Amino acid sequence: MTVSFTLNGRARTYAGDPRSSLLEVLRETYRLTGAKDVCGEGFCGACMVQIDGMPTTACLVPVGTLEGADVRSIEGVGTEEQLNPVQQASIDFDVVQCGMCFPGMVMTLTHFLQDNPQPTREDVKSALTGNICRCTGYERIIDAVMSLSLAPKPLTEAQP
Amino acid sequence: MAQTDVVFHQPETIEAALSVLSASAARPAIAVAGGTWVMRAGLRGEDTDKTFVSLAKIAALRSIERADDGLRIGAMVTHADLASALDDDPAYAGLHRACAISANPAIRRRATIGGNLCSDAFMAPDLVPALMALGATVNLHAPTGERRVSVADFLDGRATRPASEILTHIHLPPPRGATAHARALLRQAGEYPVAVVSVLAHCRTDGTCQTLRIALSAVEPAPRRWDALENALLGRRLDPVAARDAAQAHLKALHPRDGVDAAGWYRARLLPQLVERAFADLTRPTAQRDPQ
Structure with a gap:
């Protein structure tokens, strides 16, 4: 059996064991190592990718279920010249520390901002329930997300 | 690949899935x-x-249907799907809470x-006790036919179920009364709860409790009904402090488990x-409920 799907916009046909996790296939077959192999249980979010636009922990998805699916990993959300807005805001706010959680954070937050363009800080925290950062950089991550909010910015000085 | 080496099937009907599950093969299905x-x-x-x-490809397992005799929920309905389907229905407040806050957003979608x-x-499931509180039954489909059992009976026989049987849907009777779901976590961030209590209470006009699960x-x-506590509180008015004291008095009969996350005691x-x-x-309007 083979499984055909789109990976970062490119058609792929996988011919290995269809019970393998998408994470294993991304890392071992396609050498896309942005999604990290950390807890293997869906707790930490380090392997988050988007399947048909929805953030999904790749460690828990048997690749055999992905026939016809559109898979996007961190390698497919931006280019070095044109970063995805969450990536750019993360640089601007000096968010990244060790980098292990970070690809997953970008995948979760990119989707979250599409559905919630004007979130509160509490909304962002709820959205990140399944993305664990052990460098404890959460507050700066939230600052970066809030900078992308479409909400009108509060005035910092009186207008003439 | 020879037929005997096929390790992954994605049938489109319940019958086709049962046929694969009941076929004798080199490895268990x-x-x-x-x-x-x-x-x-x-x-x-x-x-x-x-x-x-x-x-995943069996469309019949994905529907949620409302009828006069209650709600029928397909087995492949996700936590997130169920949470949105129940969103504004106060009768299912406990079940809604169970599926809307369990685990984390990505897991709830799958x-x-x-x-x-x-x-x-x-x-440590959240949905199972919420379903028990609502008096749910499950529909089991085997090559020999279908049967419907209570969640409690299903749990009792769960470890010895035949491989060639699929749980196709859950049936909830029309809810009578109010429901609530309380859980405790060691940390907020998406972990398993260390203890969960799910309740349905239906009171008479004089305020005394007529049905209590x-x-x-x-x-x-495994999840279970706390029948000793139900019996102690049945026929009384809903009183959170009295309920707490009665729970304290009935702890000794439980057999709590030790785990890496928390000790049984x-x-x-x-x-x-x-x-x-x-x-x-149970005694306050839905909108004012404790967000924990």
């Missing part, structure tokens, strides 16, 4: 719903060389109600507070 439990078999030291029979019921080694999860190895010790919190929720 296992039904795969959302995959969030099955895909961790290796971490639990279980045999991983099983034939996967994915239920983990199914049927998988939550069928994962017999998973000791209290279900526990995460405390013992600790799980039991949380229960009176959770019972109080659930009963407090």
Whole structure:
């Protein structure tokens, strides 16, 4: 059996064991190592990718279920010249520390901002329930997300 | 690949899935719903060389139907789907809470109600006690026919179920009364609860309790009704403090489990507070409920 799907916009046909996790296939077959192999249980979010636009922990998805699916990993959300807005805001706010959680954070937050363009800080925290950062950089991550909010910015000085 | 070497099936009908599950084969076959439990078999030291029979393409397992005799929920409905379907229905407040806050957003989008019921080694489900409180039954489909059993009976026979049987849907009777769901976590961030209490209470016009179902999860190895506490509180008015005290008085009969996340005595010790919190929720409007 083979499984055909789109990976970062490119058609792929996988011919290995269809019970393998998408994470294993991304890392071992396609050498896309942005999604990290950390807890293997869906707790930490380090392997988050988007399947048909929805953030999904790749460690828990048997690749055999992905026939016809559109898979996007961190390698497919931006280019070095044109970063995805969450990536750019993360640089601007000096968010990244060790980098292990970070690809997953970008995948979760990119989707979250599409559905919630004007979130509160509490909304962002709820959205990140399944993305664990052990460098404890959460507050700066939230600052970066809030900078992308479409909400009108509060005035910092009186207008003439 | 020879037919005997096929390790992954994705049938489109229940009948086709049953046919694969009941065929004799070199390796055991296992039904795969959302995959969030099955895909961790290796971490639990279980045999991983099983034939996967994915239920993802069976459209009949994905519907939620409202009828006069209640709600019928397909086994492949995810936690997130169920949460949005129940969103504004106060009658299902407890079940809504259970599926809307369990685990984390990505898991809620994949983990199914049927998988939550069928994962017999998973000791801390949120949906299962909420379904027990609502008096749910499950529909089981085997090559020999269908049967419908209560959630409690299903859990009792769960470890010895035939491989060639699929849980197709859950049936909830029309809710009579109010429901609430209280859970305790060591940390907020998406972990398993260390204790869960789910309650349905239906009171007479004089305020006394006519129907009461209290279900526990995460405390013992499997969820169950706390019938001793139900009997103690039946016929009385809903009083959170009295309910807490009655729970305290009935802790000794439980058999709480030790786990890496919490010791058994600790799980039991949380229960009176959770019972109080659930009963407090039953007596206040939905919008004002405790967000924890």
